Amino acid sequence: VIANSLVDMLAKCGMLSEAREVVKGLPVQDVVSWNSLIAGYIKHELFDEALRCFEQMPVIGLTPDVFTFASIIKACGSLGASCKGQEIHADIARNGPLETDMVLGTSLIGMYATFGMLKEAQEVFDELPGWDMATLNALLAGYSQSGKDELVVNTFVKLIDENYKPDLLTFKILLDACIHMGLLDEGQRYFETMNTTIATNFTVEHYTCLIDLFGRAGHLHRAVLLIMEMPFHAN
RNA sequence: CUGUGGUGAAG
Numbered sequence: 001v002i003a004n005s006l007v008d009m010l011a012k013c014g015m016l017s018e019a020r021e022v023v024k025g026l027p028v029q030d031v032v033s034w035n036s037l038i039a040g041y042i043k044h045e046l047f048d049e050a051l052r053c054f055e056q057m058p059v060i061g062l063t064p065d066v067f068t069f070a071s072i073i074k075a076c077g078s079l080g081a082s083c084k085g086q087e088i089h090a091d092i093a094r095n096g097p098l099e100t101d102m103v104l105g106t107s108l109i110g111m112y113a114t115f116g117m118l119k120e121a122q123e124v125f126d127e128l129p130g131w132d133m134a135t136l137n138a139l140l141a142g143y144s145q146s147g148k149d150e151l152v153v154n155t156f157v158k159l160i161d162e163n164y165k166p167d168l169l170t171f172k173i174l175l176d177a178c179i180h181m182g183l184l185d186e187g188q189r190y191f192e193t194m195n196t197t198i199a200t201n202f203t204v205e206h207y208t209c210l211i212d213l214f215g216r217a218g219h220l221h222r223a224v225l226l227i228m229e230m231p232f233h234a235n
Numbered sequence: 236c237u238g239u240g241g242u243g244a245a246g
Contacts, residue, residue, distance in 0.1 A: 004238045011239090035239040042240095070240040106241040113243065134242040141243030169242065176244080216245080 004032045011040020016049075029060065035067045038075075047075040051084070066098050070107045077111035085111050086120075102128055106135045113142030133167050140173045144180075152177035153186075166194070172209050179213045184222065187213070204232045 003026055010019035019040055023033045034057055041050035054072045057064055064072070069092055076085030089108060092098050099105075105128045112121035121142045128135065136159055143151040156174050159166065166174075171194070178187030191210055194202075207230045214223040227234050 001237045006238095008239060030238095032237095032239050037239090039239060065240090067240040072240095074241070101241095103241045108241090110242060132242090137242040139242090143243095145243050167242090173243070212246085 004030070004036060007033050008036040008040075011036050012043065014040070014044050016040055016044065016046065029062070031057070031062050031065050031068065034062060035065070035071065038068065038071050042071055042075050042078075045078070047079045050075045051079070051081075066101050066104050069098065070101070070104045073104070073107040073111050077107075077114045080115075082115045082117070085115070099127060100129050102130060102132065102135060106132075106138050109135065109138040109142065113138060113145055116146050118142055118146050118148070133164060133170065136164060137167070137169045137173065140170065144173050144177055147180075149177040149181045156190075168203075168205055168209070171206055175210055175213050179217050184214070184217065184219060188222075204230070204235065207232065 003022060007019050007022050010016070010022065016037075019037055023029055023037055026033060034053060038050045038053050041047070041053065050072065054064065054068065054075075057068070069088065073085060073088060076082070076088065092104070092108075105124050108124045109121045112118070112124065121139060125131070125135070125139050136155075140152050140155060143149075143155065152173060156166070156170070159170075171191075174190060175187050178184070178190065188210070191206075207226060211223045211226050214220070214226065
């Protein structure tokens with residue numbers, strides 16, 4: 001247990017060969033040691049190394065668990081490995097109970113979103129027993145990435161109705177969609193509504209996001225106006 | 236309450 005914490009720490013710091021050595025030297029390697037290692041590889045974007053570990057697990061008699069799958073599905077997404085990802089998803093589906101895990105579900109949604117496979121993403125979403133903001137953001141990001149800007153906005157409205165509390169990423173996706181559609185006014189209106197109605201404490205980050213989008217969309221004037229309006233020091 | 240997992244693109 002203590003050794004696993006060490007592995008995790010080393011892996012998080014990017015000392016991956018050291019982490020691997022520690023795992024190798026363990027008298028009993030369990031699934032947690034390997035999960036930590038895999039998560040480390042992914043954190044440092046060594047996705048194929050993560051996949052290699054994943055394939056190695058059964059060989060040494062370890063059964064991947066829900067943690068392993070959540071990580072490895074993310075790796076498949078980052079690698080653009082859609083076949084591998086779907087293959088692993090099929091294994092997960094065969095495993096019944098895993099399918100209802102929200103974190104794993106979110107990871108799957110994110111993966112399908114990056115592949116532009118909205119139908120699959122939606123299916124995973126619909127099967128889940130519950131959703132949190134990460135799940136919803138993954139789905140919204142998928143819509144956005146596939147150019148379904150109206151769907152982003154509609155879903156956002158629905159989500160507000162259902163009392164979800166959007167976070168910074170939600171705003172980025174929403175505002176991005178608005179501006180993509182050329183709906184600058186709507187975007188800013190949502191922004192202002194959110195700023196006042198919804199009990200969200202807007203930070204300088206939120207403003208930065210909208211300002212950035214205005215600037216990028218070629219509306220420097222509006223960006224400057226916003227900077228002057230915001231209740232912070234410009235930084 | 237022994238340790239490990241999830242949320243887009245751009246910059």
